[in-house]
Amino acid sequence: xxxxxxxxxxxxxxxxxxxxxxxxxxxxxxxxxxxxxxxxxxxxxxxxxxxxxxxxxxxxxxxxxxxxxxxxxxxxxxxxxxxxxxxxxxxxxxxxxxxxxxxxxxxxxxxxxxxxxxxxxxxxxxxxxxxxxxxxxxxxxxxxxxxxxxxxxxxxxxxxxxxxxxxxxxxxxxxxxxxxxxxxxxxxxxxxxxxxxxxxxxxxxxxxxxxxxxxxxxxxxxxxxxxxxxxxxxxxxxxxxxxxxxxxxxxxxxxxxxxxxxxxxxxxxxxxxxxxxxxxxxxxxx
Amino acid sequence: xxxxxxxxxxxxxxxxxxxxxxxxxxxxxxxxxxxxxxxxxxxxxxxxxxxxxxxxxxxxxxxxxxxxxxxxxxxxxxxxxxxxxxxxxxxxxxxxxxxxxxxxxxxxxxxxxxxxxxxxxxxxxxxxxxxxxxxxxxxxxxxxxxxxxxxxxxxxxxxxxxxxxxxxxxxxxxxxxxxxxxxxxxxxxxxxxxxxxxxxxxxxxxxxxxxxxxxxxxxxxxxxxxxxxxxxxxxxxxxxxxxxxxxxxxxxxxxxxxxxxxxxxxxxxxxxxxxxxxxxxxxxxxxxxxxxxxxxxxxxxxxxxxxxxxxxxxxxxxxxxxxxxxxxxxxxxxxxxxxxxxxxxxxxxxxxxxxxxxxxxxxxxxxxxxxxxxxxxxxxxxxxxxxxxxxxxxxxxxxxxxxxxxxxxxxxxxxxxxxxxxxxxxxxxxxxxxxxxxxxxxxxxxxxxxxxxxxxxxxxxxxxxxxxxxxxxxxxxxxxxxxxxxxxxxxxxxxxxxxxxxxxx
Numbered sequence: 001x002x003x004x005x006x007x008x009x010x011x012x013x014x015x016x017x018x019x020x021x022x023x024x025x026x027x028x029x030x031x032x033x034x035x036x037x038x039x040x041x042x043x044x045x046x047x048x049x050x051x052x053x054x055x056x057x058x059x060x061x062x063x064x065x066x067x068x069x070x071x072x073x074x075x076x077x078x079x080x081x082x083x084x085x086x087x088x089x090x091x092x093x094x095x096x097x098x099x100x101x102x103x104x105x106x107x108x109x110x111x112x113x114x115x116x117x118x119x120x121x122x123x124x125x126x127x128x129x130x131x132x133x134x135x136x137x138x139x140x141x142x143x144x145x146x147x148x149x150x151x152x153x154x155x156x157x158x159x160x161x162x163x164x165x166x167x168x169x170x171x172x173x174x175x176x177x178x179x180x181x182x183x184x185x186x187x188x189x190x191x192x193x194x195x196x197x198x199x200x201x202x203x204x205x206x207x208x209x210x211x212x213x214x215x216x217x218x219x220x221x222x223x224x225x226x227x228x229x230x231x232x233x234x235x236x237x238x239x240x241x242x243x244x245x246x247x248x249x250x251x252x253x254x255x256x257x258x259x260x261x262x263x264x265x266x267x268x269x270x271x272x273x274x275x276x277x278x279x280x281x282x283x284x285x286x
Numbered sequence: 287x288x289x290x291x292x293x294x295x296x297x298x299x300x301x302x303x304x305x306x307x308x309x310x311x312x313x314x315x316x317x318x319x320x321x322x323x324x325x326x327x328x329x330x331x332x333x334x335x336x337x338x339x340x341x342x343x344x345x346x347x348x349x350x351x352x353x354x355x356x357x358x359x360x361x362x363x364x365x366x367x368x369x370x371x372x373x374x375x376x377x378x379x380x381x382x383x384x385x386x387x388x389x390x391x392x393x394x395x396x397x398x399x400x401x402x403x404x405x406x407x408x409x410x411x412x413x414x415x416x417x418x419x420x421x422x423x424x425x426x427x428x429x430x431x432x433x434x435x436x437x438x439x440x441x442x443x444x445x446x447x448x449x450x451x452x453x454x455x456x457x458x459x460x461x462x463x464x465x466x467x468x469x470x471x472x473x474x475x476x477x478x479x480x481x482x483x484x485x486x487x488x489x490x491x492x493x494x495x496x497x498x499x500x501x502x503x504x505x506x507x508x509x510x511x512x513x514x515x516x517x518x519x520x521x522x523x524x525x526x527x528x529x530x531x532x533x534x535x536x537x538x539x540x541x542x543x544x545x546x547x548x549x550x551x552x553x554x555x556x557x558x559x560x561x562x563x564x565x566x567x568x569x570x571x572x573x574x575x576x577x578x579x580x581x582x583x584x585x586x587x588x589x590x591x592x593x594x595x596x597x598x599x600x601x602x603x604x605x606x607x608x609x610x611x612x613x614x615x616x617x618x619x620x621x622x623x624x625x626x627x628x629x630x631x632x633x634x635x636x637x638x639x640x641x642x643x644x645x646x647x648x649x650x651x652x653x654x655x656x657x658x659x660x661x662x663x664x665x666x667x668x669x670x671x672x673x674x675x676x677x678x679x680x681x682x683x684x685x686x687x688x689x690x691x692x693x694x695x696x697x698x699x700x701x702x703x704x705x706x707x708x709x710x711x712x713x714x715x716x717x718x719x720x721x722x723x724x725x726x727x728x729x730x731x732x733x734x735x736x737x738x739x740x741x742x743x744x745x746x747x748x749x750x751x752x753x754x755x756x757x758x759x760x761x762x763x764x765x766x767x768x769x770x771x772x773x774x775x776x777x778x779x780x781x782x783x784x785x786x787x788x789x790x791x
Contacts, residue, residue, distance in 0.1 A: 004502075029508050039465055045558065045567035046465075071567055087465035089502040094695065219558070219568075222463050222504060223690045224530030225550035231541060236534060241691055255541050258643040262543035266569035273564045 004085040007060055012143035015067045019079055024059030026091055032118035033096025033245050037221040039087035040075050047071050048218045050115035064114030070270040092221045093244045098122045101185035105177050107170050107199055109135040109191025116190045124151040133173035139163035171202045184208055193257050200248035210248035214239045231255045291335050293400050300402040301330040308623040312593045315477045322412040331359040334404045341394040347738035350374050352406055368417045372424040376449045377488045382411025383480050385734045386614050418487040423494055431455040433521040433751050436514050438505045441469020442733045443526030443724030446740030452495045454753045461503040473557035476591050506696040515719050522719045522747045529687040529725035539637025543644040548588040548684035561595050573680025577601045577648050579634055580684035581611035586621050588682045593624055600626050601676055605633040605653050605666040637681055648676045687730050712746035721747055
């Protein structure tokens with residue numbers, strides 16, 4: 001469909017970077033809340049990445065990646081402007097429902113700041129009052145603040161160490177917003193599962209509808225393997241085709257977190273083997 | 287003239303297929319059945335009586351002229367045999383391996399009334415493999431029309447439909463969501479039954495017919511069926527997306543680590559090369575004691591893959607008895623030879639985990655067979671007080687699949703009660719010009735049934751598009767080159783036979 005050429009890259013920190021990839025058809029089809037599956041090279045694995053942005057005029061999509069394991073570190077090393085991805089398929093998943101909510105809080109934690117952006121923008125475009133709550137570990141990791149300022153009526157920056165914005169977790173920002181506004185219709189939260197769990201617990205006493213975007217292990221992303229199954233209430237759902245957005249008050253986060261850990265030893269082995277081979281290759285080259 | 291063969295004059299025993307010994311083959315992913323050598327094929331071809339009835343042709347879902355191609359083998363005209371087969375079936379190396387011949391062509395073979403039936407599948411595979419090795423193709427003359435046809439899904443149904451509709455002159459594009467085409471033939475059926483290199487070779491033949499494959503394309507999300515029929519300018523679309531969406535049982539413990547569907551297990555191993563981790567990046571995490579739930583072909587594949595990636599013990603757990611198992615008899619036999627432990631009349635009730643949230647045992651109960659249920663099979667009922675545990679560190683669910691919801695979510699297609707795509711008798715869906723077939727219509731079935739559905743849909747599409755049904759061409763009495771012009775029989779092209787007067791010279 002395209003040759004998946006990388007047309008822009010920017011590095012936000014030593015572990016976080018964004019790639020803008022040419023794919024005009026996908027740029028046209030993409031909606032907030034959807035994701036893609038990427039293979040960097042022929043021997044690579046298929047990894048899901050939430051769409052952080054898309055530009056219909058330029059015909060590009062934007063992915064924000066955190067180098068945490070073998071595949072993402074390899075991407076950090078190899079994905080330069082002008083290189084190509086081996087595979088890129090999507091947009092996948094059911095688009096977020098941008099409803100008639102008049103006042104929403106869009107919460108992004110860490111890497112989740114990127115995929116919450118298209119939702120915040122869509123809410124703004126639908127006429128809602130948008131409160132952005134962004135959480136980072138420290139000031140050095142903050143990115144896209146200007147993009148959010150442009151589409152949020154209020155922006156609350158939270159850092160773990162207080163080096164930017166308020167000191168504390170995003171749940172602190174949510175509490176502040178709820179106490180300042182009694183009429184919040186909806187909270188949308190994307191980030192690590194522990195953060196989304198915290199957000200769901202923060203809103204539960206107030207009965208505010210809270211949508212979260214789940215990030216289980218995936219293989220195909222088209223509903224044929226069930227690797228991404230999650231427990232929503234008592235029901236099993238496949239995040240790739242039934243989600244990835246679900247009602248945060250129904251999600252079994254403990255189950256999700258346990259399942260996310262199930263390949264941890266193998267992941268560690270893959271990363272170590274790769275780092276070792278990099279070191280050897282680097283050594284041979286000099 | 288040679289004396290007519292009779293049941294008494296032919297070789298009485300079916301020529302055996304050389305096979306890897308069980309203790310060797312469980313250490314590799316090479317094919318279990320190595321295929322006929324030249325002398326095996328010639329000997330087996332002698333067993334066909336070339337009977338006038340030809341029940342085998344009717345037994346074949348795509349109607350291959352079986353006695354015709356076997357006769358060519360006996361004459362050592364292997365390319366000729368290939369032409370006969372590919373007049374109706376472009377994927378002989380695939381079908382020769384994975385068709386359940388015992389319930390199709392070989393099940394009705396005349397020889398089979400008295401002796402073992404002719405090994406039609408093995409002979410078909412012999413010819414298909416020879417064609418791949420020699421680079422043969424059988425490209426018909428194709429008269430182009432102006433129609434663009436889209437095929438959604440590159441599995442067996444899509445491939446069969448694409449081949450037929452391309453032969454009818456349409457410009458065909460096949461859309462595949464994975465990074466490479468082949469569907470279940472690639473991700474599902476393991477290399478020891480059907481090597482992916484064979485699938486690739488057969489797909490290459492489709493490319494030579496002019497068919498384009500567009501991978502990494504998720505139809506329904508990247509664009510919809512309605513967009514295909516509208517702005518994208520397709521005259522007709524065939525949907526062959528397969529079933530997918532694996533079933534689980536809903537028993538406690540299903541989300542433990544080490545519990546997965548057969549689709550996930552096989553996809554990681556076969557398509558993503560997880561068995562070669564870390565040379566390939568997809569992790570597999572094979573278990574030492576593997577329990578597979580179900581007894582269909584998928585279950586057999588999942589178990590035999592587990593053995594090959596290092597499981598010490600593999601147990602098959604099935605709630606009915608061996609007689610009801612849906613897998614091919616040959617597959618169960620192979621699995622038994624390889625040392626799979628079959629626990630018939632056994633049903634899991636709970637998966638038990640350890641403190642790391644990984645599965646450590648399966649709690650089961652024994653069953654006995656009661657009255658026949660709606661499907662005609664005797665319903666298993668639990669035996670009171672029969673609970674026991676199977677130690678295992680990996681559990682694979684191979685109990686079937688449900689309809690994939692994507693196209694239902696994103697188009698106006700009418701679905702049936704179970705969520706599969708509704709079609710009429712011609713495989714036309716509720717959207718004009720959109721046809722569907724294979725597992726996404728019938729639920730999980732076999733490769734050859736999917737191929738048959740692809741071909742039926744192609745015929746209906748030709749009727750819809752007002753094209754001549756060229757199927758008739760390549761079904762017609764085959765393939766003496768003198769009778770054909772540009773690959774099409776002279777009769778079909780409307781050539782009159784002219785008898786020239788004897789010239790006095």
